[in-house]
Amino acid sequence: MSLSFDSGNIYGLFGRNGEGKSTLMKIIAGLLFPKGGSCQVFGERISRKHIRCLQEIFLIPEDFELAAVTISKFEDVNSVFYPQFSKEQFYDLIKEFSLSPNENISTLSFGQKKKVLIAFGIATNTKLLLMDEPTNGLDIPSKSQFRRIMATVADQGKCIIIATHQVRDLHSLINHLVILDQSKVVFDKSLFEVSEYLWFGKPVEKDKYDIIYAEPALGGKSVLPRSDKDETEVDLELLFNAVLNEPDRINKLLKRRYHDT
Structure with a gap:
């Protein structure tokens, strides 16, 4: 596969289980090495x-083990490796997640441990933040809280890549979508392009030939060429399923419309 990620974006890296999302994230972080080709981060071979x-x-992995120390001790030991780390930001997030700096990490639930890592990852203020299934283990209110926090930390100096198969969790958060299928990149488009040229919703009778x-599981919602229709909000779950089923058709449509403009 061939991919590039640019600063100023929050990428959604989607794919079924086993498609290689976690492997790709670990390669980008320098924890695994490609058997062929190369991976460059900030112009340097990450290897x-x-x-x-x-x-x-900074990588927030899907599976992890944390030392049996207090949250404040975890921060004290690990923050020194990140020059832009903000203690104030970290402890503000810990408070927002309803955690205490004096709590021992070993006593926390998996979801609470995930919150500690999310808070730490955001507070590192690294140029590249990798998140592998960050919403796994979070309850519904915490998922909403996660989306709200992430929306406040993205800026032009950062690149954030979030890998997940839980498409709904990134609704209204990402601005660029990459979809893997059979370990290949089948979709790599900004959501601006998607909303510009695709329409999401329940079609009327005259639209049935353009679908x-x-x-059906989503109440008969469909993906159509936008044509003269009003712009709709991108339905990530519907788009994901559409790409997996009709990748060539969708990519050809977006490519043709893009070049026509």
């Missing part, structure tokens, strides 16, 4: 593990 590169990357993909 060389240069300090100036590593201190600008690219329909989803």
Whole structure:
């Protein structure tokens, strides 16, 4: 596969289980190495593990083990590796997550431990933040809280990549979508392009011949070329299913419309 990620974006990296999302994230973080080709981060081969590169990357993995220490001790030991780390930001997030700096991490639930890592990852203020299934283990209110917090931390100096198969959890958060299928990139588009050229909703009778993909499970919602229709909000779940079922048709449509403009 060939991919590039740019600063100033929150990417959604989607795919079924086993498609290689976690592997790709670990390659970008320098924890695994590609058998062919190369992975460059900030112009450096990540396999060389240069300090100036590593201190600008933070990965929140799907599975992890944390030491049996207090939250404040965890911060004290690990924050020194990140020059832009903000203690104030970290403890503000810990408070917002209804946690206490004096709590021992070993006594926390998996979801609470995930919140500690999310707070720490955001507070590192690295140029590249990688999140692998960050909403796993979070309850519904915490997922909403996560989306709200993430919306406040994205800026032009950061690149955030969130890998997940839980498409709904990133609704209204990401601005660029990458979809993997059979370990290949089948979709790599900004949501601006998607909303510009695709329409999401329940079609009327005259639209039935233009339907690219329909989803009875979602109440008959469909994906159609936008044409002269009003712009609609991008339905990530519907788009994801449509791409997996009609990747060539959707990509050809977006490519043709993009070049026509």
